[in-house]
Amino acid sequence: MNITQEKVDALNAVVKININPEDYQPRVEKAIKENAKKAKLPGFRAGMVPASHIKRMYGKSILVDEINNLLSDTLSKYIDEEKLEVLGQPLPKVDDSKEYNWDFNDNFEFNYELGLAPDFSIDFSSKDTLTEYVIKVDDETLASRIKNIRKSYGKMTNPDVSADDDVLYSELVQLSPDGSVFEDGISNTASIRLDQIKDEAIKASLIGVKKGDVLTFDIQKAFDNDAPKVAGLLKIEEDEAAGLKSNFQLTVKNVNRLEEGDLNQEFFDKLFGEGVVTTEAEFTAKITEELETMMVQDSERKLQDDIYKMSINKVQFNLPDEFLKRWLKVTNEKLTDEELEGGYNDFAQNLKWTLIENKVIRDNSIEIKYDEVFSVAKQRLDQQFRMYSPQPIPEDQLAQYTVQYLQNKENANKIFEEVKALKVFDFIKGVITLDKKDILFTEFSKLVTEK
Incomplete structure (x- = not known):
């Protein structure tokens, strides 16, 4: 076996591997015998299939496998021994001019492209x-954190009228361009958190509503065209949500409010x-x-x-x-x-x-x-x-x-x-x-x- 390396430039090289029959024949013969011991073929007892029969039926595929294994082992060993710092993995270089008989007597030549790591220096210093x-x-951050924690351990109430941080449990029904309900359109019930609505005008329109109120809702504008958010609320795919242009009829089913927990010993x-x-x-x-x-x-x-x-x-x-x-x-x-x-x-x-x-x-x-x-x-x-x-x-x-x-x-x-x-x-x-x-x-x- 002969292995040579040709430097294309500082960052690229080609490794050429020449394999002779004496390099691969022992591996192939061993693999054929192992396959013969394991083979279960009609007309033969288990473990008694002749190696010659296995070679005749599967010899070429075994040869290909063993050549590939030999190439992999040889290339890895060469890279380690030469201390080459390669990037990615070696790529086989196809040469259509070479044809092989795969008759267990070929001399093979394989070329691999290598991407090499650059040589560089590091000069960090106190001047950097x-x-x-x-x-x-x-104070603003502290107050916000305390408020969130108190709400996490607070209790749920259902006020008559919605306020700034409430959640509207609502039915959403797709509307046609003329404002009528779109037959067989998208519909779903969802919990809409007012503090997540991006458009201030839409948010203001949902403050002061009560159970049973019906409004026209521009869901894309409300959430600033956030496709994952819209998809989650309507239970549709994100691609469909991204292209959605319709307004929706929003019917308030309930107003939910999470009251802040009391600052007591239990809390x-x-x-x-x-x-x-x-x-x-x-x-x-x-x-x-x-x-x-x-x-x-x-x-x-x-x-x-x-x-x-x-x-x-x-x-x-x-x-x-x-x-x-x-x-x-x-x-x-x-x-x-x-x-x-x-x-x-x-x-x-x-x-x-x-x-x-x-x-x-x-x-x-x-x-x-x-x-x-x-x-x-x-x-x-x-x-x-x-x-x-x-x-x-x-x-x-x-x-x-x-x-x-x-x-x-x-x-x-x-x-x-x-x-x-x-x-x-x-x-x-x-x-x-x-x-x-x-x-x-x-x-x-x-x-x-x-x-």
Whole structure:
């Protein structure tokens, strides 16, 4: 067997593999004998089918399989031994001029295109500066959070007349252009939250209504053409919702209001556990602490995003773009040319960040340990559970859930990649200059939205 590599340029190469009969014949003969032992064919006892019979009937398909296995093993070993950092996967290079008899005596030649990772350097220093925001809890945000929590533990009432934050349980019936009910049109009963309506005029028209009132409702305008939202309310497909032009007749079946829970000991115990909080001041302090923790996470996400963008812009190198586009098309058969061109830039940006990550990890001998992966997985599960209940899950139970979660290979890889990214972010933060800046949460939210 002979393997050679031809460099097309710094980012592309072709590996040529020549295979002779003595390279593959032992593998093929072994595979034929193994198939003979397992074969169940009419006229032969199990395990007694002659190898010559198997070779005559299935020899060529076995030969093809073994050649493919040999190529895969050989190419992987060559890439490892030569320490080639390839992007994507090797692509077979079709040569229509070569024809083989597949008679167990051919000399084969196969060519594979490789996309190679670029050689680049990283020179982060204290001259690189980013802003690290210290987010402060403002009165508006605190009041809104307290209101939402009190409503979560409040009681449902049915007032006679609707107000700003009520929910209208309504019947929706599609109307024809002339305003009459569209026969066999779309109809459904749905709960419409007034605080989710985007159009202020429509929202105002639904404040002060009562059970039995009938109105004409422009559902697309009400929800700013949010197809998933409209589809959910009408129980139709998103594509149909996106093209929907009709108004609807809205009949109020009921007015629902969630009253805020009283700030008493029963409420405090339900929220934080028995006796943990006993006064309104302690309650406010707890909610403020919770918000501050969330805001630290918001600030960290913003800083990580800024580091990502700075790294992509600062560390300049090219990729084997044409090879990668071919590889994406081969591995995603349904990918159209338009989708490829539209999404390739994002793919390339993420690939560049992955290469930067790997270089930082490799050049600085950064290790990723299992206990770090376990810790992050545990945090993520804890955050998910707290979305449904503010009371924490017992540590031993949370640890058990984490073990089960990481037994799934996809979950484990996802958390591993997250830990790797966190380590790289921490490394870069330790090298560059961070300017701390105080900012109110409302202003920070505008900053993030604008960008």
